[in-house]
Amino acid sequence: MDLNTLYRTVIMDNYKNPKNKGLKHTDDYHFVHLNNPSCGDEMNVELKIEDGKIVGINQDGHGCSISMSSASVMSDVLTGKTVEEALKIINDFYEMVKGVDDIDEEALGEAIAYMGVRQFPARIKCATLSWKAIEKAIEEVTSNGGEK
Numbered sequence: 001m002d003l004n005t006l007y008r009t010v011i012m013d014n015y016k017n018p019k020n021k022g023l024k025h026t027d028d029y030h031f032v033h034l035n036n037p038s039c040g041d042e043m044n045v046e047l048k049i050e051d052g053k054i055v056g057i058n059q060d061g062h063g064c065s066i067s068m069s070s071a072s073v074m075s076d077v078l079t080g081k082t083v084e085e086a087l088k089i090i091n092d093f094y095e096m097v098k099g100v101d102d103i104d105e106e107a108l109g110e111a112i113a114y115m116g117v118r119q120f121p122a123r124i125k126c127a128t129l130s131w132k133a134i135e136k137a138i139e140e141v142t143s144n145g146g147e148k
Contacts, residue, residue, distance in 0.1 A: 032047070043059065043129045090135050097115070
């Protein structure tokens with residue numbers, strides 16, 4: 001199996017069997033909604049941080065397979081990380097899809113499957129939508145005292 005086939009398998013598996021899908025709508029989670037008006041993708045994320053660590057990410061939305069599978073992978077990769085680790089991984093993800101190769105591939109985990117998106121600039125926004133939403137949630141929570 002070549003690398004591109006493996007990456008497609010990861011993307012389709014996470015699209016068909018998403019991780020952390022469904023929102024709790026509870027006060028201990030911080031909610032963020034983002035959309036991509038150019039293609040119609042919509043993403044909702046919920047974030048829970050305790051003691052500087054991400055202990056919960058839930059996601060739900062609708063859109064293309066890249067957008068929805070990326071949300072699944074993002075929620076799985078970032079859960080359990082410290083806020084600092086998560087922000088570094090998010091930045092590495094952005095750099096990777098833009099074409100930068102100097103990234104921590106190991107920390108990205110399954111998110112490395114989206115490396116091929118760099119060949120399709122119109123799809124970068126699809127791949128990064130959930131990552132932008134969780135980054136916004138982290139920023140909002142940490143600027144409001146650190147945890148929710």
